[in-house]
Amino acid sequence: MSAPSSGEPTHNHGRRGLSRRAFVIACGALLGAGATLRGAGLGQAAPPIGKVMPTGIAVDAQWHAAVARAGYREKVATVNGVRFSYREGPRHGPALVLLHAQQMDWFSYSRVLPTLAQHFHVFDIDYQGHGTTRTPHGYPMTANRIGADLAALLESVVAGPAFVTGNSSGGLLTVWLAANRPDLVRAAVLEDPPLFSAEYPRIKKTIAYRDFTSSNKAVVHPVDDFLLFWINDSREFFDQNVFPGSSVVLTEAVKAQRLIRPGQPVELDIVGNDMIRLFLRGMDHQYDPHFGAAFYRGTWNADFDHATALAMIEAPSLLLHANYSWTDGDILFGAMDQKDADKAMSLLRNGTYRRIDAEHVTHLDKPDEFLAITQSFFAALQSGSPRR
Template sequence: MNGTTGAGWRRTAVIGGGVLAATAAGLAVLNRVIDGYVDPWKARVADAGFSLKTTRVGDVELSYAEGPDNGPALVLLHAQHMDWFSYSRVLPALSRRFHVFDIDYPGHGTTVVPADYPMTANRIGSDLATFIETTIGEPAFVTGNSSGGLLTTWLAANRPDLVRAVVLEDPPLFSGEYPRIMTTIADRSFATCSDAVREGVDDFLLYWIDSNKAFFTKNMAPGSAFLLTQAVKAYRRAHPGEPVEIGLLPDDTVRLFLRGMDQFDPRFGAAFHEGTWNAGFDHAEALAKVACPALLVQAEFSILPDGTLNGAMSQEDADRAMSLLPDGSYRRVEATHVVHLAEPELYTDLLEEFFLTR
């Protein structure tokens, strides 16, 4: 689950506002901005020594970015709906003191899985464990955001031989389990995923935009969803085969959210909505089995008037998680859900301070 989608409705507002502002400057300017945009962090990540690689893990072609060997192994597991590049703003800094492995786990990015691949924590966690065991070849520090935080918990609980310590970046502990998931704002996106799977949708990003058309119209202006759709199509024409990056959008998290959605397998989100993702993976039982040092980072959240959780965890969820972790530390941060994008320097400091003292 994803607080990226949990905060997705706020992001939708920013997306629509950005598109409308750009359109006011004229369609010709809009096309130039779209066609010519290159995320400046691509060059910074490459200059830091990162390269994109793939490796075979069973029947999965796993894609990942690997940095230079400047310290202990560090595995990064992004949020749902995003990909490895969501960590781009912290990769150069982290690479100075770690050997970073930034993974597109199944359902995301350019990782390729069979059509019948089971989107479950148990299967994905097992494949990630095999990656650490065979590709990294030594126990690693592991951190994950949102759904990546749940997979980090899975690894620490089920493969303690491969995990030195973990940082859980705003994971949806307990709130991501069925049927509790139905009381979260994130489930609105996961319901869209389920619909897309049932209807056999080929282009999930455009389907997602169209499914939220009424929200765009109500909160921005009539036609704003159409304008965003045209921006996506224009970028694809100018950059065939590349993940969508709409440079006119003013917020890093929004841009990288759309990039991830362009490569996302909706079966992953549907599995949360339908309650199958956590099959055999009880969050409370897993937390109690995490013997290594664990830092739980909680970002901002709110409870809507109807009781819906807008965020990854309530305070009660975080408190319960801390009561179960045998060697747990807690940090509340004033940041949105994808902390490594909202507060990259804070995030880097947290990881270095926690991991390098272990």
């Protein structure tokens, strides 16, 4: 992996305080992610209740600048009634498609985008239900519909086979593309996808299911502001595990930043961990809870059997397996356990397995390791040398 370009922000991998494991158990978050919060609270010292917190975005502003310097531009393309939003980098190599985790958006890749731009022609896509991509009213949030429309987008804007890497739900969509549209996928990196564990009814025994409960509530009784709804729905956890009144502080911080930066997703410096901060960003008037509700109800995977799809994939595929554990005895905290990963590898015809000591969104938790692993995998395929 090449060294970061001059002026690129440095990565901060330090562990800070309350584990994301407790955060997810009580109120949900990214599937199996395990980040930490700074200190004992959401950010630095716990503030007086009701005080409006600073709303600067110094942490993420440096990464917005780094992405812009690397040559990325926002693009829009309408395909099959879906108005897709994506970021496209300069033409510095073969096409590389990025598909983020659920409840995040394109910006989750900001820590790796500058380096990737040096070697690839990157397409960082907000898929349906996320970011500023917009779907028609009543759009079916199923793998088959989302995958088919994503394939149409790739045909339109990439215009040729690409390397594809997807995280979490984005990893499942990568599986769909590689299985059903092999003409579009040159090789795939499956970044900790919830293979088998996201299928119904087994999903009920995962930590993610608790998060999808909030999404389903917001669909049954529609809400105008999902982020504030989610914070309020999680207030008992915040009060017990962060500090009393912390949900109020977080709510007021969100409202304050919206006044200062109208029309922009929130990026709260008081939340010291990248994954949680960008998770909150992804939910701020960007995430469609119908996407999570489809997992809750078991409809997202309708007619999309994970084992069948994996067995169909002929392209070289790298399965990147992040950390996992168990909570409450039999609830999977993570995307896959070892049995799931072993089963997936037994089905992939041309698969490589890599275990990584990182949390679910590996490109945020361990961006340098993610870059080293994925770039080595793709480079070996380009050169024709054997993979390790």
